[in-house]
Amino acid sequence: MKRVAVTGMAGFSPIGNDWQTIHNNLKTMKTGITKMSEWDKYEGLNTRLGAPVLDFEMPEHYSRKDLRSMGRVAQFGVRSTELALKDANLLGNPLLTSGSVGVAYGSSAGDTGAIADFGNMLLNYSCLKLNANSYIKMMAHTSPVNIGIYFGLQGRVYTTSSACTSGSQGIGYAYEAIKHGQQIAMIAGGCERLCASEAAVFDTLYATSTRNDEAHLSPKPFDLNRDGLIIGEGGGTLILEEFEHAKSRGAKIYAEVVGFGTNSDGIHITQPSSATMETAMRLSLDDSGISSSEIGYISAHGTATERGDIAESKATFSIFGDTLPISSFKSFTGHTLGACGALEAWTSIEMMNEGWFHATANLDIIDPACGDLDYIVEEGRYIETEYVMSNNFAFGGINTSLIFKRCS
Secondary structure, eight states: OOOEEEEEEEEEBTTBSSHHHHHHHHHTTOOOOEEOGGGGGSTTOOOOEEEOOOSOOOOTTSOHHHHTTOOHHHHHHHHHHHHHHHHTTOTTOGGGGTTSEEEEEEOSSSOHHHHHHHHHHHHHOOOTTOOTTHHHHHSTTHHHHHHHHHHTOOSOEEEOOOGGGHHHHHHHHHHHHHHTTSOSEEEEEEEEOOOHHHHHHHHTTTOBOOOTTOGGGOOOTTBTTOOOBOEEOEEEEEEEEEHHHHHHTTOOOOEEEEEEEEEEOOSOSSSOOHHHHHHHHHHHHHHHTOOGGGEEEEEEOOOSOHHHHHHHHHHHHHHHTTOSEEEETHHHHOBOGGGHHHHHHHHHHHHHHHTEEOOBTTOOSBOTTSOOOEEOBSSOEEOOOSEEEEEEEETTTEEEEEEEEEOO
């Protein structure tokens, strides 16, 4: 089996588009949640809270031809990948077009603007808004396809369109492709565009926060007074590479991917199962070959829904007990859906290397129904650890758990 290194990382989030900005906002407990007044026009939509990415534009070197097949979803993916490849010193490298580099990437859906254009056709019997690229923007695999075309990739393509685990499954399957010798390197991650339609998905389940005039106080993962999740957007890419190949070219190695577990609840579409969440974490630990006591921090899925928080925290407690530090990145960014697994893996690795881990924003009163864990609250904490775990759980009962090892 091959070892797998992380040699490049980049992304866009509601609290910053580079690690230093993200770190500063985490340290000062500044979230990216805001009131979306433009959603007032949607009759019956209860939430008005969202977490947009600010200051995102495609650079001028992207031609009109390059961009015509990219909606905002694919743009997040392609631009994140470009920056991550640059970070890995692989941008423009012949390896990319050799067939030895693939992509494992996903989002919950394609670009919703293009989906609306097809909706217009079905509702109003008009194709006037459609063009040759409408489907390319709309399709669930718009990001991996656009990444592959733009960078000339000729390796494997894994489309991980699995809602909240799109990004983490992308990383996990990329890791497995390299581990088993099928590729030398993989582009892995996920992305999502903020849209009222995605907020409506959770609104119909009474799962969204409606603190519409108190954006700074929500979401509240694991808190007794939580009132639901908030949708965000973004994109994140990790460059995974066969460890010895990375060493031979003198690449900076941020971390080693040592464990991945994924499974299905097989019970209910939207109600999480603590038992199978626990199994996913145990699968990741088994894959890594380390004991639970060696994990020094967990990046929780932590969406601020009652059932999700309780199920996840109890599953975590069953394995790790009450001494393992844990926090939720989504308390700052909202739920970025397809992007969350990649963004949370990125930030977990950066924090592991710095020895500092963020707190959960707005966690004031821990829900006694949640597992008795060491929740990081009020301010970040300095922790020295060799291993971190990043967990995500999605609609459809899809569970993922990743373990990263510090290499610095």
